[in-house]
Amino acid sequence: MALPLLSSADAVEEAFYDAMRRGDLQAMMALWSDEEEVICIHPGGPRLVGLDAVRASWESILSAGAVQIEMAGVRATTGAMLCVHNVIERIRMPGRPPSEGVQCIATNVYVKGPRGWRMLIHHAAQTEQTDAPVVPPSGAVLH
Amino acid sequence: MALPLLSSADAVEEAFYDAMRRGDLQAMMALWSDEEEVICIHPGGPRLVGLDAVRASWESILSAGAVQIEMAGVRATTGAMLCVHNVIERIRMPGRPPSEGVQCIATNVYVKGPRGWRMLIHHAAQTEQTDAPVVPPSGAVLH
Numbered sequence: 116m117a118l119p120l121l122s123s124a125d126a127v128e129e130a131f132y133d134a135m136r137r138g139d140l141q142a143m144m145a146l147w148s149d150e151e152e153v154i155c156i157h158p159g160g161p162r163l164v165g166l167d168a169v170r171a172s173w174e175s176i177l178s179a180g181a182v183q184i185e186m187a188g189v190r191a192t193t194g195a196m197l198c199v200h201n202v203i204e205r206i207r208m209p210g211r212p213p214s215e216g217v218q219c220i221a222t223n224v225y226v227k228g229p230r231g232w233r234m235l236i237h238h239a240a241q242t243e244q245t246d247a248p249v250v251p252p253s254g255a256v257l258h
Numbered sequence: 259m260a261l262p263l264l265s266s267a268d269a270v271e272e273a274f275y276d277a278m279r280r281g282d283l284q285a286m287m288a289l290w291s292d293e294e295e296v297i298c299i300h301p302g303g304p305r306l307v308g309l310d311a312v313r314a315s316w317e318s319i320l321s322a323g324a325v326q327i328e329m330a331g332v333r334a335t336t337g338a339m340l341c342v343h344n345v346i347e348r349i350r351m352p353g354r355p356p357s358e359g360v361q362c363i364a365t366n367v368y369v370k371g372p373r374g375w376r377m378l379i380h381h382a383a384q385t386e387q388t389d390a391p392v393v394p395p396s397g398a399v400l401h
Contacts, residue, residue, distance in 0.1 A: 135401060151335065152333070154333060154344050156344075156363050156383070156385070157401055158383075158401070159383075159384070159385060159386065160385065160386075161385060161386070162331075162344065162346070162363050162385075164333070176401055182401045184401065188305075190295070190297060190307070192294065192340065192367070192369065192378060192379075194337045194338065194339045194340040195337065195338055195339070196337045196338070197335065197337040197340040197341075197342065198340075199340060199342065199367050199378075199379065201297050201305065201379060201381070203305070206401065220299050220305050220381065222365045222367070222379060222381045224335070224342050224365070224367075226335065235335060235342075236335075236342065236344060236365060238344070238363065238365040238381060238383070239401065240299070240301075240302075240381070240383030240384075241302070241383075242299070242302060242303065242304060242305075243302065243303075243304070
């Protein structure tokens with residue numbers, strides 16, 4: 116497969132979630148850096164280090180079908196060679212209503228290499244709430 | 259309090275875990291960037307954005323006492339202005355043996371500002387295992 120031109124971290128991120136939604140392992144793996152030691156942490160899972168471990172995990176996940184995932188609330192910090200996005204992920208479970216979906220928060224790190232931007236770290240973790248409420252719920256005390 | 263000279267992300271990270279171990283809120287908050295919009299995600303918690311929300315969370319945590327936390331397995335990627343560390347955290351619960359401790363994986367992002375390096379993102383999430391076994395267990399993961 117011809118590697119896509121990934122001229123920004125935004126482009127990698129869009130392609131990353133698109134590959135999940137399409138269940139496309141080849142497209143997914145084309146997005147990861149092959150220059151640096153990549154890290155992937157699926158929600159609740161161990162730290163996977165290196166392309167072989169990361170590929171095996173995605174092969175397992177995507178062999179079960181496409182992932183119904185939407186991203187929201189991206190907060191980005193961009194450097195010359197590194198870019199960090201913090202992202203809300205909303206995942207629908209097959210056959211269940213959207214209200215029973217799962218929410219995760221992901222920190223995605225991108226690195227610029229000789230062939231453009233690639234994914235370096237994907238760290239996703241499940242959460243009850245994605246963003247803290249502006250007004251804390253009554254009954255909650257800070258200390 | 260005079261702000262410490264933080265000449266590297268390593269120095270910030272060491273001071274960050276040290277502040278937790280000492281239960282020192284002032285030292286903890288001196289480590290965060292006041293130039294960028296900081297993000298902190300405690301294990302299972304919502305995304306806290308901005309110094310006020312981050313300070314309130316640490317005030318709540320540290321008012322309950324020092325955190326018995328050790329870091330291990332740091333994997334670092336360093337840019338000119340951004341630095342990303344992925345860290346294994348081992349947390350002991352008060353009054354319980356070390357074998358009943360909790361393990362987390364954290365992605366810590368540091369940014370270089372006019373006064374040296376500061377913390378930009380702390381994203382911690384609980385995990386059953388910290389590093390992947392050579393042979394992954396069978397079973398589905400979320401993604």
